[in-house]
Amino acid sequence: MPPALSTILLLVCSNLFMSFAWYAHLKHGQTKPWLLMVFMSWGIALFEYLLMVPANRIGYQVFSLAQLKILQEVIALSVFIPFAVFYMREPFNWNYIWAALCMVGAVFFMFRG
Structure with a gap:
């Protein structure tokens, strides 16, 4: 699998775990300590890191650090919106x-030649 695609798939999966780590307790844990x-x-979040670290190590072979960061942010938003709407019922x-x-726009500026 090409490094760019591996990076994107790992980032999508890691962001799914992170959305649950950061926000699912708001839906299910209000009465728990x-x-x-x-x-x-x-x-x-441990599972998120088990995916995020390899994603960044693989991605750094083909992306700059700034490109990796903006890619992460775009994927985070792309995962968060369905999470918020379908899981959290926002x-x-x-x-x-x-x-x-x-x-x-951020992607355009970060990835332009």
Whole structure:
């Protein structure tokens, strides 16, 4: 598999874990002790790091550090929006579209020659 594609797939998976680590306790853990939710989130985040670190190491072969960062942010937003709408049951908001368009601009500037 090409390094760019491996990087993107690993980043998508890691961001899915991180969305759960950061936000799922807001849906399911309101009545549980916050310290328990911290350890649960850390446990989920461990899997995120097991994917993020190899993604960055592979991606650094073909992307600059700044390109890796903006790629990560675009993927984070791309994963977060469906997570928020479908899992957390947040209403879809036009601000998601405006934020995505701003990210398209960021990608343009980061990846232009």
